[in-house]
Amino acid sequence: MPTIRFEQVEKSYGAVRVLPPLDLALDDGEFTVLVGPSGCGKSTTLRILAGLEELSGGEIFFDEKPISDLASKERDLAMVFQDYALYPHMNIAKNMSFALRLNKTPKAEIETKVRRVADMLNIGHLLERKPAELSGGQRQRVAMGRALVRDASTFLFDEPLSNLDAKLRGKMRTELAEMRDTLDKNMVYVTHDQIEAMTLGDRIVVMSEGVIQQQGTPEELFKAPANKFVAGFIGSPTMNFLNAELTSKKDVLFAKGDGFELPLPKPLAKSLNGYAEKTVTLGIRPSSFSSDTKIGTPIDLRLVVSEYLGAQSTLVTRCGDAEVLVEHDSSSPVRTGSQLTFGVRTDELMVFDKNTELRL
Amino acid sequence: MTTASKLNRLTPYMFLAPAVLLLAVALLYPIGYMVYASFLDWRPSQYISEAEFVGFRNYVNLWNDEAFLESFGVTLKFAAVVVTLEMLLGVGLALLLDRNLRGLAALRTIFILPMMIAPIVVGLMWRYMYHPTVGIFNRTLKSWGLEPIPWLSDGTWSFIAVVIADVWQWTPFIFILSLAALQSLPQSALEAAELDGATGWQKIWHIKLPLMMPVLIVALLLRLIDAFKVLEVVLVMTNGGPGLSTEILSLRIFRTAQEFQELGVAAAMSNYLLILLMLLTTIMFVYNKAVENRAARLRAAAEEA
Numbered sequence: 001m002p003t004i005r006f007e008q009v010e011k012s013y014g015a016v017r018v019l020p021p022l023d024l025a026l027d028d029g030e031f032t033v034l035v036g037p038s039g040c041g042k043s044t045t046l047r048i049l050a051g052l053e054e055l056s057g058g059e060i061f062f063d064e065k066p067i068s069d070l071a072s073k074e075r076d077l078a079m080v081f082q083d084y085a086l087y088p089h090m091n092i093a094k095n096m097s098f099a100l101r102l103n104k105t106p107k108a109e110i111e112t113k114v115r116r117v118a119d120m121l122n123i124g125h126l127l128e129r130k131p132a133e134l135s136g137g138q139r140q141r142v143a144m145g146r147a148l149v150r151d152a153s154t155f156l157f158d159e160p161l162s163n164l165d166a167k168l169r170g171k172m173r174t175e176l177a178e179m180r181d182t183l184d185k186n187m188v189y190v191t192h193d194q195i196e197a198m199t200l201g202d203r204i205v206v207m208s209e210g211v212i213q214q215q216g217t218p219e220e221l222f223k224a225p226a227n228k229f230v231a232g233f234i235g236s237p238t239m240n241f242l243n244a245e246l247t248s249k250k251d252v253l254f255a256k257g258d259g260f261e262l263p264l265p266k267p268l269a270k271s272l273n274g275y276a277e278k279t280v281t282l283g284i285r286p287s288s289f290s291s292d293t294k295i296g297t298p299i300d301l302r303l304v305v306s307e308y309l310g311a312q313s314t315l316v317t318r319c320g321d322a323e324v325l326v327e328h329d330s331s332s333p334v335r336t337g338s339q340l341t342f343g344v345r346t347d348e349l350m351v352f353d354k355n356t357e358l359r360l
Numbered sequence: 361m362t363t364a365s366k367l368n369r370l371t372p373y374m375f376l377a378p379a380v381l382l383l384a385v386a387l388l389y390p391i392g393y394m395v396y397a398s399f400l401d402w403r404p405s406q407y408i409s410e411a412e413f414v415g416f417r418n419y420v421n422l423w424n425d426e427a428f429l430e431s432f433g434v435t436l437k438f439a440a441v442v443v444t445l446e447m448l449l450g451v452g453l454a455l456l457l458d459r460n461l462r463g464l465a466a467l468r469t470i471f472i473l474p475m476m477i478a479p480i481v482v483g484l485m486w487r488y489m490y491h492p493t494v495g496i497f498n499r500t501l502k503s504w505g506l507e508p509i510p511w512l513s514d515g516t517w518s519f520i521a522v523v524i525a526d527v528w529q530w531t532p533f534i535f536i537l538s539l540a541a542l543q544s545l546p547q548s549a550l551e552a553a554e555l556d557g558a559t560g561w562q563k564i565w566h567i568k569l570p571l572m573m574p575v576l577i578v579a580l581l582l583r584l585i586d587a588f589k590v591l592e593v594v595l596v597m598t599n600g601g602p603g604l605s606t607e608i609l610s611l612r613i614f615r616t617a618q619e620f621q622e623l624g625v626a627a628a629m630s631n632y633l634l635i636l637l638m639l640l641t642t643i644m645f646v647y648n649k650a651v652e653n654r655a656a657r658l659r660a661a662a663e664e665a
Contacts, residue, residue, distance in 0.1 A: 052551050073557035085548035089570040098566070099556035132655070150556070 001028045001153045001186045002076075004049070008058035011044055019044050019210045021058060026203075031180045031187040033201035035194060036233070041210035042190045043158060049188065050079055050156050078147035079156040082163065084139045086131040086146070092118075093127040096146045117148045137168045144179075154186040161196065176200055194234055198222075206230050228281060228357040231350060237286045237314050237325045241352075244282040246275050255282045255351065258320025260299050265347045272351060272360055280360070283350035286314065286327040295343035301326065302339050315340075398627035404617075411624065418628035428629065430604045431612040438519070438608055439587035442526045446583060449527065450534025451576065455564055458542040468539065472532040479529070483596030486525040487512070490597070515605035518598045522606050525593050530586070534579050541575035542568065574651055581644040585637050609633055 004026040011019040019041045026032050034042040047053040049060060051072035059066045067075055078099075086095050093114055094101075100110045118124040121141045131139055140160065147155055161169045161176075177200055180187060191197055197204050198218045205215040206229070214226040218234075225231035231239050244255035246264075253269035253276070255262050262282075264272070272280075290296065301317035301324055308330060315326040315334065326342060334340060351360045398418055402411035422428050453471065457464055474482070489496045490511035498508040511521045545568060553567050569576075591610035594600065600607035600615070609629065617626035 050551075050555060052554065072554045077555060079552070079555050081548045081552060083546075083548050085546065085552040087549055087553070087567060088546070089573075098553070098558075102557050102562060102566075146552075146556075 001184065002062035003028045003064075004154070004186065004188075005061040005064070006045075006049075006058065007061065009045075009048060009055050009060060010057040011041075011048060011053060012056045017210070019048075022210070022212060024205065024212065024215075026186060026188065029184050029186060031189065031200060031202045033189045033191060033197040033204045034207060035191055035197035035201075035204055036207035036213075038192055039209075040207040042192075042207050044210075045207070046156055046158055046188060046190045050077055051075055076153045077156055078150040078152035078154075079158065080143045080147050080160045082159040084131075084143040084163075086139060086142055088131055091128050091130055092123065092134075092142050092145075095131065095142060096127075096149045098146070099150050113149050113151075114145075117145045120148075121145050136164055137172070140164060140168075140172060148183075152185075154188065157187065157189040157191075159191055160189075162191070162193070173199060195236060198234065204234075206233060208233075225350070225359055227359055228283070228352045231283050231352070231359065235285060237327065239350075240284045240286065240322075240324045242282045242284065242319065242322050242324070243279060243354075244351075245279050246272060246277065246351075248276050255280070255349070257282065258322065260319055262297050262299070262344055262346055262349065264349060264351070268349065268351065268360075275351075275353075275360065279354055281352040281354055281357070283352060283359075284324070284344065285348060286325040288345045288348040289326045289328070289342040290345065291329060291332055291342060293341050293343045296345045297343065298341050299344050300339055300341050303334055303336055306334055306336060394627050394630060397624055398631050400624040400627075402623040403621050404623060405621075414624070418625050419631075422625070422628060422632070427604060427607075428612060431600075431607040431609050432632075434519075434604065434607055435588060435609040438523065438526075438590070438606075439584055441523050442530070442587050443580065443583045445523070445527045446531045446534050447576070447580060449531045450579075451538045451569075451572075453531070453535050454538035454542055455568065458539060472536050474529045475532040475536075477529070479590075479592040480596055482525060482529050483593040486521070486528075486593070487597045490521050512598055513602055515602055518602060518606050522594050522597055525597065526587070526590060529593070530583060533583065537575055537579045538572060541572040545571050577647060578644060581640055581647075585640050588633060588637060588640075 006022055006024040008021040008023060009019070010017070010021045022041075022045065024045075034045060036042050044053060048055050051070065055068055059068050061067065062075070087098065090098065096114050096117065097110045100113065105113075114127070115124065118127055121144060123138060123141050123145060126134060126138060126142070131142065134142065140163075143160065161172050164172060173196055180200060180202075189196075189200060198221075201218060203215060204218055204221055206213045206221065208229050213233075214221060214230045216224075221230060221234045225234060228241065232241065242257050242260070244257040244260075244262075247254050247256050253264045253272060255264055288296075289299075299319065301315075301319050303315055303317050304323075305316040306328075307314040307316065311330055313328045313330045313334075315328045317324045317326055317340070328334065352358065353360055397408065397411075399413055399415060400408070400411040401414045401417075402408060457468060457471075477485075488494075490498075492498055492508060492510065492513065495511070497511065501508055510517055512518045549571075550563060550567060553563050558566060589610055590608060591614065594606055594608050594611055595614070598606040600611045610633075613626050613629045613633070616622050616629060
């Protein structure tokens with residue numbers, strides 16, 4: 001499996017620049033997820049890697065060999081498309097074996113390979129059918145199967161689950177995770193869904209407006225987001241952002257805002273040198289609230305709506321004028337409109353610069 | 361069921377009846393007239409009621425009429441040759457020009473111009489270009505020091521000349537239909553083929569042509585039907601000659617009625633052509649229906665799954 005490296009890769013359509021110069025390195029055998037809101041350049045990046053779009057500048061290296069002049073078929077890639085892109089006039093067996101038939105693989109070998117992959121994906125009984133005779137989930141499997149039969153060194157996925165309903169998406173996500181662990185391949189996966197990114201990626205690359213905001217393991221992104229965008233994009237329910245002023249009282253730094261005053265932990269306070277008396281953005285994860293007020297620092301919130309999700313509920317509350325989401329154990333019921341007191345685990349607080357939005 | 365509700369069910373038909381009747385009469389009367397005429401020995405100088413009824417004699421006699429059989433053969437040959445050439449050229453051009461390069465839009469518009477010209481004008485235009493001394497082809501040949509070609513005075517050459525004119529006029533028809541079919545192909549399937557390692561030719565052969573097939577078959581049948589009925593271009597260019605070398609069926613029918621004044625025989629010939637064309641049209645309808653049914657069945661099957 002080659003290591004893949006993007007060096008100052010950029011893309012413009014005429015005067016419109018969709019991708020400013022971008023550097024990215026993908027390790028051998030890694031499952032990399034490119035994630036970001038629509039229009040962030042993640043699909044363009046993938047399509048450039050696939051050779052379906054020409055790059056306007058920079059170079060991509062496979063094992064340090066430049067490949068931007070190579071056609072798609074010479075890059076040893078297999079791709080799963082968002083709309084599956086099956087060949088409508090071929091049956092499933094023919095769809096899956098197209099690449100092998102083109103490169104004149106012996107018939108018996110083709111049959112074994114197709115059969116093996118089809119059985120693995122539970123589509124063995126569908127081989128004689130045409131794509132139009134399959135359900136969305138089955139088509140998705142065939143698209144996956146067609147890529148797997150190829151035995152290419154790198155697999156590209158362009159939002160492969162976004163056309164499935166929620167239940168099926170969850171199921172396919174699990175199967176993909178299983179595949180990731182059993183196959184020793186490079187996988188590059190594009191999605192706008194942060195849950196897919198978190199559950200599948202060895203490494204996640206968060207993009208926004210063509211720029212890589214941060215890359216790292218799911219845990220790194222969750223615990224140490226580089227900026228407000230990443231902090232807000234990763235994690236569900238999303239992080240709460242509150243305007244706060246930093247004030248110092250007897251050696252302790254407090255973040256004070258409309259309806260709250262929270263002490264900041266020592267290590268964080270240390271890195272906030274020079275921000276005293278300034279306005280910053282305070283980030284609190286919904287999971288940082290505890291209904292046990294003995295934990296952390298108490299905060300008073302007024303409940304607006306309680307969204308029951310099962311064992312957990314998401315509480316939509318107000319702190320002053322700001323909306324604050326709270327993750328709450330459903331077993332202790334709460335009443336809409338009531339004033340609630342929670343304990344905030346202050347060691348999980350994050351502070352962002354108001355202008356640069358970088359985490360401090 | 362009560363009488364009232366029975367009446368209610370009939371109401372829509374009662375409203376439709378006048379229109380349907382009018383349409384039926386307008387459509388069927390001329391055809392019925394022609395079918396009736398084909399059983400008569402009828403001259404233009406007679407009222408149709410004075411014509412002698414001869415049963416199937418006109419039809420039977422045609423089987424021994426060498427000129428008719430020859431012209432039937434010419435028509436088959438003409439239709440086969442022009443439609444084959446038009447399909448190959450039209451589809452080929454469409455495959456060639458199906459890309460987003462600057463200037464191609466204008467070029468595509470120019471390509472479909474011939475189709476817009478009245479056939480009679482096309483015939484005249486080509487007749488002058490084929491002129492033995494002042495026509496552009498022979499003048500060009502002469503300027504290169506080559507022998508002139510007897511375009512319209514030699515049996516084989518005049519057939520070729522007529523074929524060229526028809527191909528010139530009707531290739532654009534296949535071209536625009538093919539281009540439309542190409543541009544509605546699923547783009548991602550072609551990208552998938554690209555990644556699967558298909559070369560340009562392999563993409564055409566394995567993906568594009570099979571997916572275009574429903575459109576191509578309809579285009580083929582439409583052209584075939586039209587080619588069997590061609591008249592003006594041939595009439596103006598060669599008037600069927602020399603000899604019977606370009607005497608296509610419509611021309612034969614026209615002359616049987618106009619020159620030989622045998623309206624009954626002409627009607628019988630027309631009916632043979634009609635039967636042939638009805639056969640082709642039926643094939644087209646049956647095919648379309650089959651495609652539709654298959655699509656509907658597949659959709660139903662997929663939705664159930």
